[in-house]
Amino acid sequence: MKQRYILGLDIGNTWIRACLANLKGTIVSVRKGGVNRSWNLAQSLDQLCGLIEIVLSACTAKSGEVRGAGISFGGLVDCQQGKAILSHNFPVWKNVLLCRLIEERFGCKAFIDNDANLGALAESAFGQMRNVRNFLYLTVSTGIGGGLILDGELYRGEHGLAGEIGHTLVQENGPRCTCGKSGCLEALASGTSLARKAREEITQGNKKGNKVLKLVGGRIENVTARTLLKAAQMGDPFSLQLFQDAGKYLGIAIAQAVLLLDLERVVIGGGVASAGKILFDPIQDTLHSLLLPEPREAVRVIRSRLGDRAGLLGAIALAQRRRDSW
Amino acid sequence: MKQRYILGLDIGNTWIRACLANLKGTIVSVRKGGVNRSWNLAQSLDQLCGLIEIVLSACTAKSGEVRGAGISFGGLVDCQQGKAILSHNFPVWKNVLLCRLIEERFGCKAFIDNDANLGALAESAFGQMRNVRNFLYLTVSTGIGGGLILDGELYRGEHGLAGEIGHTLVQENGPRCTCGKSGCLEALASGTSLARKAREEITQGNKKGNKVLKLVGGRIENVTARTLLKAAQMGDPFSLQLFQDAGKYLGIAIAQAVLLLDLERVVIGGGVASAGKILFDPIQDTLHSLLLPEPREAVRVIRSRLGDRAGLLGAIALAQRRRDSW
Numbered sequence: 001m002k003q004r005y006i007l008g009l010d011i012g013n014t015w016i017r018a019c020l021a022n023l024k025g026t027i028v029s030v031r032k033g034g035v036n037r038s039w040n041l042a043q044s045l046d047q048l049c050g051l052i053e054i055v056l057s058a059c060t061a062k063s064g065e066v067r068g069a070g071i072s073f074g075g076l077v078d079c080q081q082g083k084a085i086l087s088h089n090f091p092v093w094k095n096v097l098l099c100r101l102i103e104e105r106f107g108c109k110a111f112i113d114n115d116a117n118l119g120a121l122a123e124s125a126f127g128q129m130r131n132v133r134n135f136l137y138l139t140v141s142t143g144i145g146g147g148l149i150l151d152g153e154l155y156r157g158e159h160g161l162a163g164e165i166g167h168t169l170v171q172e173n174g175p176r177c178t179c180g181k182s183g184c185l186e187a188l189a190s191g192t193s194l195a196r197k198a199r200e201e202i203t204q205g206n207k208k209g210n211k212v213l214k215l216v217g218g219r220i221e222n223v224t225a226r227t228l229l230k231a232a233q234m235g236d237p238f239s240l241q242l243f244q245d246a247g248k249y250l251g252i253a254i255a256q257a258v259l260l261l262d263l264e265r266v267v268i269g270g271g272v273a274s275a276g277k278i279l280f281d282p283i284q285d286t287l288h289s290l291l292l293p294e295p296r297e298a299v300r301v302i303r304s305r306l307g308d309r310a311g312l313l314g315a316i317a318l319a320q321r322r323r324d325s326w
Numbered sequence: 327m328k329q330r331y332i333l334g335l336d337i338g339n340t341w342i343r344a345c346l347a348n349l350k351g352t353i354v355s356v357r358k359g360g361v362n363r364s365w366n367l368a369q370s371l372d373q374l375c376g377l378i379e380i381v382l383s384a385c386t387a388k389s390g391e392v393r394g395a396g397i398s399f400g401g402l403v404d405c406q407q408g409k410a411i412l413s414h415n416f417p418v419w420k421n422v423l424l425c426r427l428i429e430e431r432f433g434c435k436a437f438i439d440n441d442a443n444l445g446a447l448a449e450s451a452f453g454q455m456r457n458v459r460n461f462l463y464l465t466v467s468t469g470i471g472g473g474l475i476l477d478g479e480l481y482r483g484e485h486g487l488a489g490e491i492g493h494t495l496v497q498e499n500g501p502r503c504t505c506g507k508s509g510c511l512e513a514l515a516s517g518t519s520l521a522r523k524a525r526e527e528i529t530q531g532n533k534k535g536n537k538v539l540k541l542v543g544g545r546i547e548n549v550t551a552r553t554l555l556k557a558a559q560m561g562d563p564f565s566l567q568l569f570q571d572a573g574k575y576l577g578i579a580i581a582q583a584v585l586l587l588d589l590e591r592v593v594i595g596g597g598v599a600s601a602g603k604i605l606f607d608p609i610q611d612t613l614h615s616l617l618l619p620e621p622r623e624a625v626r627v628i629r630s631r632l633g634d635r636a637g638l639l640g641a642i643a644l645a646q647r648r649r650d651s652w
C-alpha cells in the first residue's frame with residue numbers, strides 16, 4: 001500500500017532540521033544539520049535537500065509519497081509567495097522562493113511561516129494548548145518572538161508579525177534595544193540582554209556578581225544567559241535578581257496582551273524559559289497585579305514542553321491545516 | 327409586498343435608542359429616549375419597548391416583519407445567553423435576558439454585544455474601515471473602551487472583553503484608576519481623568535488654569551473635558567498640554583496593540599476624539615516613535631465619523647452577520 005507523508009522543515013539560526021511525519025502528524029523520521037555561515041545559497045540548499053533525502057530514505061519513502069510540506073523559517077517570510085525574505089542571523093536566505101524549490105524537487109505542495117507563528121501552531125496542534133482557543137505563545141531566547149492563536153486559528157496580522165512583542169515598550173527611558181528604540185521587552189528580558197546586564201554590573205564593580213564571574217573562570221566576556229541560569233539554580237542572589245527583573249518585564253508585556261485580547265493562557269518556550277519557577281513566579285506575580293480582579297486573574301502562564309521540536313511540529317501542523325490545497 | 331426589517335437597539339448610559347433598518351442596513355426610522363436612573367427594570371423595559379413600537383409604527387411595520395434584532399449594551403454581556411449582565415453606570419440592567427424578552431415580544435431573533443465591540447463592527451460594516459481587515463476601534467469619552475476586528479471578523483476573546491485597553495499600564499506609578507490599579511490608560515486619557523487632572527492643578531494653584539476657570543465662571547467643580555476642549559480650541563496652553571499628554575498615553579497603548587496584532591489602522595470615536603488634531607497629532611507622533619521603522623510605520627490613527635449612531639449601526643451589523651440563524 002502506498003504511504004502518504006508530510007515533510008516538516010525547520011530552518012533556524014543554529015540548526016536545520018528535516019522530518020517526515022504521517023498524516024496524523026506523528027514524526028517517523030528526523031534529522032538535523034549544523035548551519036555553516038560561510039556557505040552560499042546553493043550549498044545551504046544542498047544541505048537542506050540532503051537532510052530531506054536522508055529522512056525519506058530512512059522510511060524508504062519516495063518523493064511522490066510526500067503530499068504536503070511545511071517550512072518553519074527563523075526570519076521574515078512572505079506566506080503568499082512561499083518566500084523566505086530575510087533572516088538577520090543567517091543572511092544567505094534572502095528572497096528565496098523556498099516553497100517552489102521544495103515543490104519542484106519533491107513533488108508536494110509546500111507552505112512556509114516564521115518560527116514564532118509556527119511555535120504557536122505547534123502548541124495548538126500537538127502541545128499543551130490543544131483545547132485552548134485564545135493564547136499567546138512566546139519564545140524567549142537570544143531574542144523574543146511570539147505568535148497568537150485566536151478563536152482557534154493562527155492570527156498573522158497584516159505582515160505576518162502578529163505576536164511579536166519583543167519591541168513593545170515596558171520601561172520608559174529603559175536600555176537601548178537593537179532595534180534603535182529604548183525600553184523594549186527584548187532589551188530587558190531576552191537571554192542576550194540578561195547576559196549584557198550581568199556583564200555591565202560586574203564590570204562596574206558589583207561584587208555580588210562574583211559567583212557568576214567564578215563560573216566563567218574570571219573571563220567576563222564568557223558570561224551568557226546559561227551561566228546566569230546555572231548560578232541562579234545554585235541560589236546566587238545576583239543571578240536570581242536578574243531573572244526576577246526579566247520576569248517582571250515579561251509580566252508587563254504579557255498583561256498588555258491578556259488585557260487587549262482577553263486571552264485564556266500564555267505559553268513560553270525558548271532557552272530562557274527553561275529557568276522555570278525562577279522566571280515564571282515573577283511573571284505570574286506581575287501579571288496578577290496588572291490584571292483586573294475578574295475574570296482575567298485566572299490567566300495562567302505555563303512553560304512549553306515542545307523543546308527544540310517546536311519548529312518541526314509547527315511546520316507539520318501548517319501542512320496539515322492546508323490539506324485541502326495539497 | 328411584505329417588508330423585512332432589522333431592529334437595532336442601543337442601551338447606553340445617557341440615552342436609549344431604537345431604530346428600524348432595511349436588510350441592507352439603511353436606517354429608515356430612529357428614536358431615542360433619555361435614561362431615567364430612578365426607574366426600575368419594568369419601567370426601563372417599558373421605555374425600551376415603547377421606543378420600538380414608535381419606530382415600528384413610523385414605518386407602518388408589523389412585529390412579524392422584523393426578522394432580526396441587534397442590541398448594543400453599555401456594559402458586560404453574555405452573548406451566548408443573550409444577557410445584559412451588568413452596567414456600572416446604570417445598575418437596573420443586571421442579569422436581564424434581553425434577547426429573549428425582545429424575541430418573545432417582537433417575534434424576531436435577537437443578538438446582543440457590548441457597545442465597544444459593536445462600535446468596531448459598525449466601523450467594519452458601515453464606517454471608514456469597510457476594506458480594513460485588521461483594526462482596533464477605541465471609544466474615548468468618560469471611560470475608554472475598545473473592540474477588535476481581526477481577519478475581517480469581530481474578535482471577542484474569552485469573555486467578550488477583547489479590545490478593552492482602558493486598564494493597560496501606560497505609566498508606572500501613575501495616578502490611581504477607578505479599577506484599583508495605578509497608571510491605567512483610563513486614568514490618564516479619559517475625559518473624566520482629563521477633567522480631574524485640570525481641577526487638581528487649578529486647586530493646587532496652577533495659574534495657567536485661569537482661562538479654564540474663567541470659562542466655568544470660577545466654579546472649579548464644573549470643569550469637564552468639554553470645558554477643556556473649548557479652551558484648547560481657543561489656544562489655551564494649559565488645556566492643550568492636557569490633550570497632548572492624553573494623546574501621548576493613548577499613543578503608548580495603541581503602539582502596544584499595533585505591535586502585538588500587526589494592525590493596519592486604528593479608529594477612535596467618543597467625545598474626547600472630537601478634539602481632532604489637538605489629540606490625534608500627539609497620538610500619531612508617539613505611535614511613530616514606538617513602532618519599528620518597517621512596515622508598521624504606515625499605521626494610521628483616524629477619527630470615527632459614526633458619531634452617536636455607532637451603537638445602533640453596530641447592532642444592525644450584528645443582526646446582519648447572524649442572518650443564517652434568523
